[in-house]
Amino acid sequence: MTTSTNGKFDRKPLIAGNWKMNMDHVQGITLLQKLAWTLADAEHDFSRVEVAVFPPFTDLRGVQTLTMGDDLPVHYGAQDLSAQDSGAYTGEISGQFLSRLGCSYVLVGHSERRALHHESDALLATKVAAAFRHSITPVLCVGEGLEIRQAGTHVEYTLEQLRGSLEGITAEQAATLVVAYEPVWAIGTGEVAGPEDAQELCAAIRTELAQLFGDETAAKVRILYGGSVKAANAASILAQRDVDGVLVGGASLDAAEFANIVRFEHHLVTD
Numbered sequence: 001m002t003t004s005t006n007g008k009f010d011r012k013p014l015i016a017g018n019w020k021m022n023m024d025h026v027q028g029i030t031l032l033q034k035l036a037w038t039l040a041d042a043e044h045d046f047s048r049v050e051v052a053v054f055p056p057f058t059d060l061r062g063v064q065t066l067t068m069g070d071d072l073p074v075h076y077g078a079q080d081l082s083a084q085d086s087g088a089y090t091g092e093i094s095g096q097f098l099s100r101l102g103c104s105y106v107l108v109g110h111s112e113r114r115a116l117h118h119e120s121d122a123l124l125a126t127k128v129a130a131a132f133r134h135s136i137t138p139v140l141c142v143g144e145g146l147e148i149r150q151a152g153t154h155v156e157y158t159l160e161q162l163r164g165s166l167e168g169i170t171a172e173q174a175a176t177l178v179v180a181y182e183p184v185w186a187i188g189t190g191e192v193a194g195p196e197d198a199q200e201l202c203a204a205i206r207t208e209l210a211q212l213f214g215d216e217t218a219a220k221v222r223i224l225y226g227g228s229v230k231a232a233n234a235a236s237i238l239a240q241r242d243v244d245g246v247l248v249g250g251a252s253l254d255a256a257e258f259a260n261i262v263r264f265e266h267h268l269v270t271d
């Protein structure tokens, strides 16, 4: 069996773990330590496949201390940020604070934020801008729910989210962006989009980015797939040409399982 990338990647794969509202700051440190040990034991080459975790806000200081103290080659980010930089916004977290905590990334517009906190594309565009203001790479999440998928309008729906959430950003900024395609019906359900579904949407996203920002820029953007990714299905999804990584929820809470996803190349089937 031949994979569509032949094990070759145009962009550095990014394997990202979204811990959601799991792991307090003590548990978070233990998980990250275990992950780092497991990957070190396996002699994982971080320059080939990048690893990032997205712990809750309250874990970030501990994660920073651990990664700096032990010189861990793992990147980390927050699960959300405020569109504002400072001021009377009780409960909000500024990109400036995240930057000071060493966050390389921030999730923007995760479907759970869109659904539970009614985050609109217009609001998300201001959050994307806030991330760039503080030199943090936004991981913009897009994806359709089950009804849209069943109606067959998932491509148009997802691209509309993409356009709306990227309103106002420059091509230079876009070149550093990460986009995560996460179909809502596949999140936490055990349903996983087939590799061809993931490829269809990731390719459509890249084509749209090319229209918005030019081919050269679009070729640089990393596009991840998310939704019930596990070690058993990661390799076939990552073998798709336009899939440059995965955003993992549940399976990222288990260090051994997540490490196996990071080491997906060892499960790639090549001829």
Ligand SMILES: O=C(CO)COP(=O)(O)O
Residues within 6 Å of the ligand: 018, 110, 182, 186, 187, 188, 189, 190, 226, 227, 228, 229, 247, 248, 249, 250, 251
């Ligand atoms: O929402 C997700 C990652 O952001 C996916 O979650 P699961 O991997 O648990 O389906």
